[in-house]
Amino acid sequence: MALTNAGNEAEPVEQSSHSEVEQHSTKVLMLGALGVVYGDIGTSPIYAFREALHASAGGNVANRGDILGVLSLIIWSLMITVTIKYIMFVLRADNRGEGGVLSLMALARNGFPTRSAVILGIGIVGAALFFGDAVITPAISVLSAVEGMNVVTPTFQPYVVPLTLAILAIVFAVQRFGTGGVGLVFGP
The missing domain is CATH 1.20.58 (Methane Monooxygenase Hydroxylase; Chain G, domain 1)
Structure with missing residues (x-):
């Protein structure tokens, strides 16, 4: 105790x-x-x-x-x-329990010290790809979900992009409260 x-x-x-x-x-x-x-x-x-x-x-x-x-x-x-x-x-693949592109880059730089500049460049490209994926995935997901309204009726076509932008603006506005805060407001 x-x-x-x-x-x-x-x-x-x-x-x-x-x-x-x-x-x-x-x-x-x-x-x-x-x-x-x-x-x-x-x-x-x-x-x-x-x-x-x-x-x-x-x-x-x-x-x-x-x-x-x-x-x-x-x-x-x-x-x-x-x-x-x-x-x-x-x-x-982990670096003492840590993972991710930059952690694996640190492991590779330790394993190949003569090629550390090349490995650093590969790590930066990997981090940039991860960042790009994190930025584009929400937009693509919301856009494809809203495009599904065209299946119901083609009349919704002019509203797809504005509605997508509105949904993304709302999502990013409440994102700063975290999932716990949003969950308290909208229920479990």
Whole structure:
């Protein structure tokens, strides 16, 4: 047991309960991070599927073979990407528990000290690609969701871009409060 000073009196605090709470919150955070990574991987094929069907059908209505062929390509691409890239390489590469492009760049610079300038350049490009993905993903997701209104009626076509901009402005305006703050306002 450890003692903490709360005002004038010392209160006993259970160390084991503190570490259990910390372990539980770490596990929840890890699960959330995996959900973000794999959720991002999961949304990209939705856009790719639509465009690939338009290309394979040549502007006509896609037939069963087109749909199954494109779907097969997407499923195998996801399986190979997730299995080989993420599980076999990315999840095993860390720098004393830290991950990410810059952490892996630091590991590579230690492993190849004569090529540190080249590795630094690759790290900067990797960070720029990550930043670009973080900037473009919300806009693409909202735009494609709002474009779905065209399925209901083509009358919504002139409102797609203005509505997308309004939704993005609202999302970025409330983003500064964090997900916890937004959750309190809009409910669980």
